[in-house]
Amino acid sequence: MTFQAPRGTEDLLPEETAVWRKVEGLFHSICARFHYGEIRTPLFEQTELFVRGVGESTDIVNKEMYTFEDRGGRSLTLRPEGTAPVVRAFVEHKLFGEGGGPIKLYYMGPMFRYERPQAGRQRQFHQLGVEVLGSHDPAVDAEIISLAWTFFQELGLKGIQLQINSVGCPTCRPMYRESLIRYFTPYEEELCEDCRKRLTKNPMRILDCKVDGEKDFVKEAPIILDHLCDDCTHHFERIKGMLDDLQIPFVINPRLVRGLDYYTRTAFEFMEGSIGAQSAVGGGGRYNGLVSEIGGPDVPGIGFGLGMERLVLALRNQGIPLEGDDGLDFYLIAVGERARRERIKLMQTLRRAGFKVETDYAERKMKGQLKAADRLNARCALILGEEELAEGKILLKDLKTGEQEKVPLLEVVEACRKSLGISRGLGYFDPPVSEE
Template identity: 50%
Template structure:
């Protein structure tokens, strides 16, 4: 019978690697805590309409990449979440979080997302995102805080050579003024663009600027800039964000072509980049979405957020040769020489674990030499040996693996000795 293999675009995160993921997740939780963000956990699947309305029906995510299925007991369509901002905003509205006295509402999440993409380095069909959202404030200092928060996180992870690319995609009114000029430009080169872009011209022309096809990027490099059509208020907001980032010493460049791939963005949009992390260089993306809460049935509340993939972060760390200081191995391995000693060891292992000591013993009836090799493979700090004489005297031999120093102690004292 043929073996069943893992689905394309997914991965097993095995022991030896999963500890690095745990380290990153723990660091992220602590980092967000310092910025007064609280964790939220939303369902892995939502009604498809949430993403159609929230992300946008003309986006690649909704058109091509979602995993959707019809509920077998109703006509409802359900979708594995391709991103989590829409789900967080849905929860914010549904649970009336805007009524909390602690405003603005600051939330973060860690969890898997699902998109039917062509798998490549740093881009999988099931991937893990870490993200944050702030709802209830339109102050430009929050925009700068968001960018600084994730930038500082990458710095704490040890990454170098990062840059922030940012733009203002304005308000809907700003984009409508820009749209007339952009359409005139794009219609002149329509037939030279890829099929996707030709379709986008009529439905969402701004997204043509987000095309990743090199030829199309060259053709549209002189397209009218949204920055030239911002209202005074939008321009002042963007200038304030830049002022705050400059005050924090966060390096950034303004990229008039940066529009991001989701329809809900307004005003500030940003990406954090590092060269050579597989097929893409973007580590993180985010921006403001002031109309999304109202679009999903709530009052018109401002919001801003970002998300980054753990897989891409892992690639970036590997590229720069950064090793995470993860703790591996165990504290103690008990080696036994007789079946009678095994019964004593079994009890001692339980006592050690209850005292907070990571302990292990042999379960394969191996010879003493093989047990010692097992202790070494597990990088045990101490090896405890119980032979016939130790069993008769109610003692154990404790060996410190780093120095080779060993001493015999009463078995009853083992927990206290190792706990110290």
């Protein structure tokens, strides 16, 4: 019997994970520049968190969650999105009492939804996301959009379109809801089964329906922007002005409502045309009532999530180089039994200094080992034979230029640093360099 990865999942082999690390590393870097701290939440949560947070009328809760009972009879769900777990952690750990300013967080990791697998969309998928909790300021809305925009630019992605909308607030949305119910009621028989259920529960979700969304009568439905209260209108106008100031182009999409019930006011998506009909690489918005909905104080929030698989697919479709930095610093060639014994200690020394080092374990001849070094994209070779051991030295050869020199074994770390143009070690815990 042979086994395969479950439908809707995929293995990431070393060549692919090198690409992912490159994308994730850039996201870590940009979030640090914007002063966001990383948070890591469990892969599963109490089911009720998503029912209350994401919304009972959403496809996620009704159709897509992986829910199970543990041995204690508790209902648990593999997280289908990242915001509700972050907000739960924010409430549980009382982060709202820290510092008086907004809490700025980011995350990355796998999510799970039972849906039809397609290019860039799997049942186990991965998100990069940010959340800001504790500020009503529209400048925060502009900041997180700017963070995502900076990320796209530094990845080299072209043709990203930012679509924005306001979905109102508890003051103005009830009037819009009644307007939609009145409008769609004559078309009830033409709606899909899901939308007939949504008609009285959450008619805004009809605008987002994959089945009915493109029907003419849905496209002609009333738009939320005509029903906003003064506060929501002012908030939306300020965001548009700030995006103009930041020179971030945008398109107003009055039918953009997103797929989750917790959104209020700002909603946005980032679209990219090369990855198919469902061309969103990510999106987000405000959720000013979510914290109180799951038991916390009345604290506003805003965030976004980006789909890692869809980002990588877009990068490949645009022909953007994605090779990860998996080349070696040094390939250690040992010739002779004594040299092969000595290399173990030598590799440990170099690796502890932070260098990426590999050696030959097949006892190939010198020519075969040099070919292996080239195949592994090593920058330099370190050659240790009987002659070098007798001299207490090792041969350091630059595999790009062919230049070589013998250096004392006791000074090999410094020589390796010099050969790579590095003034100190590469390890995470290197001691500080003396200023003497």
